Amino acid sequence: MNRMRTTTLAALTAGVLAFTTAACGGSPGSGDDTLVYWSMWEEKEPQAEVLKSAIARFEKQSGTEVDVVWQGRKVLQKVAPALRSGEVPDLVDHDHNSLRSTLAEPGQARDLSAVYKANVPGEGKTVAAVGPGRYRELTTHDGKPYMLPYEVFAQALWYDGSKFPKLADKQPETWDAFLKLLDERKKEGRAPLALDGDIGFYNSLWTVHLLERALGPGTVNKIAADKSGDAWRDTKVVNALRRVEDLARGGYFAEGAFGSKWPAMQERWAAGDSDFLLMGSWIPSETRNSAASGFTYRSMPFPTVAGGDDSVHTGAIGFAVPTAAEHPEAAEKFLAFMMKRENIEGFSTKALNLVPRPDVEAPEQLAGLAEALKERKITPAYDGIDADYPNYPTEVFEPAGNALLAGKITADQFIQQVADKQAAYWKKH
Amino acid sequence: MTDTAVPARDRATATTSSAASPAAPHRRSRRDEGPFQARRRRLFWPFVAVPLVLYLVFFLGPTLASFWISLHAWDGIGEMKFRGLGNYEVLLGDEVFRGAFANTLIILVGVGLAVFVASFALAMVLRELAGRKFARAVLFFPNIIAPIVLSVLWGFIFQNDGLLDSALQGIGISDGPNWLGDHLFFVILLGLAWVNTGFYVTIIMAGVDRIPPYLYEDCKLAGANAFQRFWHVTLPLTWDVVATSAILWTISSLKIFEFLYAFGGTTNDMPPTGVWNSALFIYGQTFGGRTPPYLFGYASAAAVVTLLFLIVLVFLFRRVLRREVIEF
Structure with a gap:
């Protein structure tokens, strides 16, 4: 009797423990007509609201149930180990860089060519034709599309249109004209440039833009791929970097740019403490609560250097289907459905973002940028180095880049540091 | 098991004599153990087995796996x-x-x-303080708050135009240092010392409290100064507490992660490499950053090096800190 009770007790304990640990796993694969979607959004975000109503319409029309898990930005860090076990969601979303490095490069993303060729339900046009086809450079890997974008973001110089009413008609096209504008503002006692310098990526926007404007799109990516790091030592590169050095030495950045915690400086910019902010198109929605009253979001493209490249540095957010997904056909049907105007519209009207369909009107704050996107060439943001060479920005480019922009080192010292670190980087990758 | 079942007064003789001759009368064989001991013995394996299996599966297994993975290049998805x-x-x-x-x-x-000097200093001061329990609670406070919250607070203090800059301006220093831009690692060290001191104060105070007050009175009569009192009374009599605390600190300091990560980094980004410790390095090579590198083999190698270093360090510490326990 005693022995039996003991064994039962032990077995129960083991059972409870086993159950609780097993419950953590949670298998994503459920019923046959259920589509499992792991989202990069948190449930309360405006994008999640837009997705929710689109999903509700899809469920009603197709009879397929969509099981959404609002994972948040670290969703791909959860997908990666799931790929190993095979228990993957049918659908995930993120920006093109993240999807590319986590899914496309290891060959874990389904080729979405069929979706691009499919008709958008009820519209008589293919998915590619309604807009996403234009973003091929961001959404293909080895010539095959690995993602379908539903939001687009682009980088530009942002300012308060109510303070610069004339700037909209007479934007400084060239770098020299831009510097002249900055000098004028400085003379008036203003700190012209805002920057949250604790984020290396934000600092790099300046360096990457100036390099590519002078040397052409794709330059930074090509230099980064050089195993010896010597590609940095080219005189043309040095000359382009001198502009960054001059910018840093010019004292244009607002006080605190290199000694604050994000988002302090962009908040102060929105409150009117400084004039221009080089940033992605998410900035109007990100700063809308701290913007001074009457603040009118306006943007101008990054100026050109010596009549060279004027492309828009762009990124895309969209869906991908893992190759191991259990219901890829249902997922593809959902993707084509999502491209319908009524579904895409919400990302513009409710989430205040740019969308890949040019026939959807951009939010008023982003209208200028939407125009630029229609007219100009598109270059992947950060020249794609963060996706192509993971950790390259953190370990190689940004430590030296931050110091250069903060005026702590010269262009030559930057090159020395980056070239050495790059050689070391390629030894381990 | 059988040892603990022997009545305390017999235990010493039981262990020594059983070592000398197996037939010693105090050593009970299974056959003549009482029903209580028999039941306890039967319970041993069923209860130990579960935690043992969990320990093997969740601690020892992964540790060995790390070593195995460290010999490979692996992205966590494809083949090693x-x-x-x-x-x-x-x-x-x-x-x-x-x-x-x-x-x-x-x-x-x-x-x-810094933590140990501050802890001893505070313990010595608090020993004679009236509201010591309250003071101790206040000192312990940073320990129970999530490091993420502390790092946010720390950011408000040290950022440009933050609390510290305002305070400095208040006393006429308008051109203070750029804390986060130029001295980030120093500020982090300061933060870590602040967060951890309370914990060690509490432990060391418990040790100091056991020292009979008459020893200090005796010191006073002999004219010993504060340092002499510390060196000749407090330190030797709390040595075992200090030794344990030192090991605790060694192990926990190598694992520090959240404060560094949250304070040095931002929503999407790792802190700058200049302030990484080995725990952040391991994270940075696997899941960290905007586009994680997933270098599991490489990161495992870093983990193994850190683990070996820790084992050597703890071993050395235990050798160096070993002293005769002073009875008092």
């Missing part, structure tokens, strides 16, 4: 490629890792010394 000791070779030449490892040592030694 054997690299032998290649990962270790690259690792030891990796400037980022060497910097992270150096930072780990600076935290271990620098913050460790």
Whole structure:
């Protein structure tokens, strides 16, 4: 009797423990007509609201149930180990860089060519034709599309249109004209440039833009791929970097740019403490609560250097289907459905973002940028180095880049540091 | 098991004599053990088995797996490629890792010394203080708050135009240092010392409290100053507490992660490599950053190096700190 009770007790304990640990796993694969979607959004975000109503319409029309898990930005860090076990969601979303490095490069993303060729339900046009086809450079890997974008973001110089009413008609096209504008503002006692310098990526926007404007799109990516790091030592590169050095030495950045915690400086910019902010198109929605009253979001493209490249540095957010997904056909049907105007519209009207369909009107704050996107060439943001060479920005480019922009080192010292670190980087990758 | 079942007064003789001759009368064989002992013995395996299995599966298994993975190049998804000791070779030449490892040592030694000096100083002061229980609670407070919250607070204090700059302006220093831009690692060290002091004050105070007050009175009569009192009374009589605390600190300092990560980094980004410790390095090579690198083999090598270093360190500490326990 005693022995039996003991064994039962032990077995129960083991059972409870086993159950609780097993419950953590949670298998994503459920019923046959259920589509499992792991989202990069948190449930309360405006994008999640837009997705929710689109999903509700899809469920009603197709009879397929969509099981959404609002994972948040670290969703791909959860997908990666799931790929190993095979228990993957049918659908995930993120920006093109993240999807590319986590899914496309290891060959874990389904080729979405069929979706691009499919008709958008009820519209008589293919998915590619309604807009996403234009973003091929961001959404293909080895010539095959690995993602379908539903939001687009682009980088530009942002300012308060109510303070610069004339700037909209007479934007400084060239770098020299831009510097002249900055000098004028400085003379008036203003700190012209805002920057949250604790984020290396934000600092790099300046360096990457100036390099590519002078040397052409794709330059930074090509230099980064050089195993010896010597590609940095080219005189043309040095000359382009001198502009960054001059910018840093010019004292244009607002006080605190290199000694604050994000988002302090962009908040102060929105409150009117400084004039221009080089940033992605998410900035109007990100700063809308701290913007001074009457603040009118306006943007101008990054100026050109010596009549060279004027492309828009762009990124895309969209869906991908893992190759191991259990219901890829249902997922593809959902993707084509999502491209319908009524579904895409919400990302513009409710989430205040740019969308890949040019026939959807951009939010008023982003209208200028939407125009630029229609007219100009598109270059992947950060020249794609963060996706192509993971950790390259953190370990190689940004430590030296931050110091250069903060005026702590010269262009030559930057090159020395980056070239050495790059050689070391390629030894381990 | 059988040992603990022997009545306390017999235990000493039981162990010594049973070692000398197996037939010693105090040693009970299974057959003549009482029903209580028999039941306890039967319960032993069913109850030990579960935690033992969990321990093997969740601790020992992964540790061995890390070592195995460290010999490969692996992205966590595809097939593992054997690299032998290649990962270790690259690792030891990796400037980022060497910097992270150096930072780990600076935290271990620098913050460790600061924490212990501050803890002893506070323990000595608090010993004679009226509201000591309250003071101790206040000192312990940072320990129960999530490091993430503390790091946010720390950011408000040190950022440009933050609380500290305002305070400095209040006393007429308008051109203070750029804390976060130029002295980020120092500020982190300061933060870590602040967060951890309360915990060690509490432990060391418990040790100090056991020292009979008459020893201090005797010191006073002999004219000993504060340092002499500390050196000849407090330190020797709390040595076992200090030794344990030192080991605790060594182990926990190598694992420091959240404060560094949250304070040095932002929503999407790792902190700058200049302030990484080895724990952040391991995260940075796997899941960290905007587009994680998933270098599981390489990161495992870093983890193994850190673990070996920890084992050696703890072993050395235990040798160096071993003293005769003073009875009082």
